[in-house]
Amino acid sequence: MQVIIQPRDGIEPFLEGIRRAEESIEVILYRLDRLEIEQELVAAAVRGVSVHALVTYTNKEGLKEIRKLERRLAERGVKVTRTAEDLVRYHSKMMIIDRRTLYLLTFNFTFLDIHHSRSFGVITDKHSLIAEAVRLFEADVNGQSNRVEAEHFVISPVNSRRKLSEFILGAKKQLLIYDGKLTDSRMIKLLESQADAGVEIKVIGAMSRTALGIEVRAMPLIRLHAQAIIRDGREAFFGSQSLRKVELDQRREVGLITSDAGAVRSFKVIFEMDWGDIIS
Numbered sequence: 001m002q003v004i005i006q007p008r009d010g011i012e013p014f015l016e017g018i019r020r021a022e023e024s025i026e027v028i029l030y031r032l033d034r035l036e037i038e039q040e041l042v043a044a045a046v047r048g049v050s051v052h053a054l055v056t057y058t059n060k061e062g063l064k065e066i067r068k069l070e071r072r073l074a075e076r077g078v079k080v081t082r083t084a085e086d087l088v089r090y091h092s093k094m095m096i097i098d099r100r101t102l103y104l105l106t107f108n109f110t111f112l113d114i115h116h117s118r119s120f121g122v123i124t125d126k127h128s129l130i131a132e133a134v135r136l137f138e139a140d141v142n143g144q145s146n147r148v149e150a151e152h153f154v155i156s157p158v159n160s161r162r163k164l165s166e167f168i169l170g171a172k173k174q175l176l177i178y179d180g181k182l183t184d185s186r187m188i189k190l191l192e193s194q195a196d197a198g199v200e201i202k203v204i205g206a207m208s209r210t211a212l213g214i215e216v217r218a219m220p221l222i223r224l225h226a227q228a229i230i231r232d233g234r235e236a237f238f239g240s241q242s243l244r245k246v247e248l249d250q251r252r253e254v255g256l257i258t259s260d261a262g263a264v265r266s267f268k269v270i271f272e273m274d275w276g277d278i279i280s
Contacts, residue, residue: 001258003266004121006107006114007222013123014109015040017097024050026137027095031108032069045077052079054141056090083252084143087157091247092140092240092254093121094133102130104256106226106240117225118178118274120238122256122263128152129256136254145252156241156253164248165190167229167237167257174200176230176271180219181242183208188243204274220274227255228267236264 004013011034018025018040025044032038045051055070074080083090093105107119124130132152139148148155154163168175168190175194182188182203188211195201195213203216205224210216228238239255241247258264 001126001260001263002123003263004103004105004123005266005270006117006119006121006225011036011109011114014095014103017095017101017103017123018044021049021097023098024052025095025097026052026054026099026134028054028090028092028137028140029066029069029109030056030091030093031066031110031113033065033110034114037109038069038072041073041078042076050079051077052081052141054081054083054090054137057083057085058089081141083140084145086143086145087252088246088250090140090252092136092252094137094254096130096133096137099130099134101125102133104129104133104239104254106228106238106255112223113225117223118219118270119225120228120267122238122258140252152256154237154239154241154255154257156247156251157249160239160241160253160255161186161248163257164229164237164243167231167235168194171199171231173232174230175202176268176275177201177203178205178219178224178226178228178271179203179207179242180205180224181244181247182206184243184245184248187248202271202275204271217275228271230264230268230271233268234264235259236267238267 021044041051070080095103102124105121107113148158154160192211201214204219207216227242230236237257241253247253
């Protein structure tokens with residue numbers, strides 16, 4: 001499992017993946033303003049790769065631009081499907097190359113998210129994760145958002161509240177959290193109960209209220225666009241969903257809980273660096 005840390009790693013991992021594609025590219029687009037990525041998707045379609053873009057039907061800040069993107073891609077040989085309108089928003093970030101490599105991200109393909117924000121992602125060739133990603137992609141293409149079955153992924157609104165509640169309650173010593181919108185009252189109560197039990201809890205981002213035993217600090221220097229929880233230094237969740245009611249219960253968001261030692265270590269090192277960079 002290869003970890004992507006932004007703004008450190010930039011767009012090269014995505015350009016390389018698209019260029020290596022031989023058969024298919026399946027990508028979910030919520031925002032895209034990096035012309036290089038758009039151009040590589042088109043170039044892949046021109047050389048005969050089946051490129052399928054699932055594009056969000058609604059985007060509060062950039063709807064006109066995403067509709068223009070749809071037209072440009074479709075005119076250049078990319079198959080474009082628009083998400084259904086059954087959920088408040090489709091906000092997951094994912095790309096599958098040749099159904100052999102999965103990119104799962106917390107950020108959009110934008111200059112702001114990639115170059116000026118703390119964001120995370122992973123690249124994996126694990127078969128079980130790729131198979132689940134393909135099923136999810138196909139379900140959302142076919143407008144069957146509530147028929148998704150997931151063993152590994154944390155998917156809103158299907159299982160994210162349950163899985164993340166269990167993840168938080170499973171902590172024995174420490175929870176390190178990136179979240180700029182931690183407002184869900186039930187999740188905050190779970191965190192408070194863990195703090196009462198002696199679990200060390202640190203949050204980089206923002207919470208809707210002060211909670212005894214939970215230290216919260218703002219992200220230093222750059223914008224925060226990562227949602228992640230590192231548990232006891234051994235497991236990590238990262239995904240497109242914050243611990244916020246709408247993102248847990250009403251939108252399509254996708255994340256992953258992993259025990260991959262290298263990935264967990266990378267997330268933890270970055271958290272500790274960001275936490276230490278903050279001047280009280």
